[in-house]
Amino acid sequence: MTFDYAPLLPQGTPAAGQRWAGFPTYNFVGGHIDNETVPVDDLRAAMDRALARDGADLATYYLQSGPQGYKPLRAFVADKLKRYAGIDTTADDILLTSGSLQAMDLVNKLLLAPGDTVIVEESNYGGAFTKLNKLGVNMVPVPLDEHGMRMDALEQALDDLAARGIRPKYIFAIITVHNPTGTILPLDRRHKMIELAKKHGVPIFEDECYSDIVWSNERPPALRALDDSGMVIHIGTFSKTVGPALRVGYINADWDVLGRLVALKGDAGSPALEQMMLAEYGPAHFDDHVKRCNAVLEGKLDALIEAVDQHFGTSVEYRKPPGGIFLWVKLPEGVTTSRLAKVAGEQGVAVNPGPEWSLQGDADRWIRLCFANPPIPVIRDGIARLAQICHDEFGVPEISGNVRR
């Protein structure tokens, strides 16, 4: 007889779901990158050198570097943060994590309790909304424009909260290649954000997961570079540049915060091989590799835009982002993307519906299309199918491939 766990589980625990059935054929969701750009040969060489030198250290937790993570990789991250994001830091102020998801969880665990308030960009990483909702935290959304977070709206939000006696726990900011809009916040707004945050005594939680993926290979300094008070907690990852399956992220913060995060981590260290490999690979190859990836990704974005233009015509709105791996697209009136995502998903075309990635009023008109992973022919075919499905379901777009349906 099968043992029944149900009476032992908290009420409302969902039943076990289905087993994973593979990726959808037309996969426009998830932070995957381009398989062709994974630098397999250089990674092999780096991994082999690192294992030959330090392999015996696998016998001890922490690779002789302690719970902050493998020191040579921390040194590379500090160097990269200086050169890419203008942050003057050292290996001592880096904590390596198992992906930036763990970084986010740690910061939330340190700072948040149910009933707390945080300020977020109105459209945002869907996973952040999910985590904050689970934690019972109130989110105050700040609207965006074509350059990113609006500082007048941020000021208003902070003033309103102050008037109600509420001190938010942080401002969550994905401002360098915003998710999902892809915008990069201009320098003057960055200075303004720090000024406002400082005035209200609110820390900034800066998430730079996509900040290396910029077509021009240039970007403004990070918020953490513009502040010397320690009020900015900065996180990043190697997921979007070397590979998401590696699960290597990092936190850069002053010790007052970082030391507490190290204590909270409590997982006996993040896995060794990725840290060893990236530390060996990074100094020699990372910069050139990122430039190569960016060229490939911009080409894929152009292909996506061409396909969207061809199959959706003028019925949709979007702005070509300066970087990132997604296009944020507004569909014609009458379309609800939560429904579209469901119907399309059943036919092998996976897209993120707006309501998962935005709190704005018209969220259900938007979709997020991730373009980094599918090969260009699959992008083209997938968008054609999506337009057809959309037409079948909602009657729009009317025009497809210059042929009236």
Place this chain on the structure above:
Amino acid sequence: MTFDYAPLLPQGTPAAGQRWAGFPTYNFVGGHIDNETVPVDDLRAAMDRALARDGADLATYYLQSGPQGYKPLRAFVADKLKRYAGIDTTADDILLTSGSLQAMDLVNKLLLAPGDTVIVEESNYGGAFTKLNKLGVNMVPVPLDEHGMRMDALEQALDDLAARGIRPKYIFAIITVHNPTGTILPLDRRHKMIELAKKHGVPIFEDECYSDIVWSNERPPALRALDDSGMVIHIGTFSKTVGPALRVGYINADWDVLGRLVALKGDAGSPALEQMMLAEYGPAHFDDHVKRCNAVLEGKLDALIEAVDQHFGTSVEYRKPPGGIFLWVKLPEGVTTSRLAKVAGEQGVAVNPGPEWSLQGDADRWIRLCFANPPIPVIRDGIARLAQICHDEFGVPEISGNVRR
């Protein structure tokens, strides 16, 4: 001016601790293994083959295997569980985790709420006590004898709880190379444990972290092998056989439970390289490797015992365990090991004091000595120093190296 986080943190959040200062000179704590036994060359070859074949898959989360983890490694784990522990299972019922700590956290997250009750072996993995205390769970300890958990005491505990209307959430069982005593529970007690658990409708959480480290290379079937109702949730790890820095553990359970744990994991997968490497390394090398390690480790245990005999003489009590990486030692009357651990730690000799690893009345007479990592000369020197420190602090042992102090 430095930003002050204190007003934003929950009351009682400790300040940031000191940075890691390296391992102690005489390190008898922590689940480290012997550096010399790490099979570096075979791991290099395995890693390189795996990367050459599947490296491009780093571009996607989950290595084409879904959130349960890399399927070839799940297949190897299933095979190993069958051959070593007698469990008839498949890759479909394995969830790969970031170390067995994550496995433990997931099971606890699924089953436990504050105020719940669990049954534990009276002496136990210190980290389990810490986790359960943090979760606000009541622990009912079951005494051990020279063979492990006493079934008469387990029956009594279950009956007492039933009489009070309490259904424990699980029985936590490290019965195959118990931590810290090293005992292996005999087969008849295993059958009895299942019978008792079934009678009371209490699942068993079986933790087999050390079960491959057995001098005879033979062990009784796991509890999960002896039950066909799904009431046993089984976890294990590669930490003690290949290396703790890898952070690769696993959970083996029926889908009713496993599917829920997969959903709770939510970390976008455990890191890829370790899974790829172990899947490639395991089938060809794991069995021989474990036998080699066990021979080395028994030699180190013998050296430890010789040193303990030499420097502590008959003032201490212990039983040579049939496997594992630690010796559980009772010190002479008058010694309090919580104090000894503190004083010795300040002098570079790290040991686990009994109260961290046991709820038994005389816990403060016991220490746990991990012997896998220090080379034999360091073991000898460290035990000599520990005896000297113990003598200086408590006046015992009187005899050291056949010389009265």
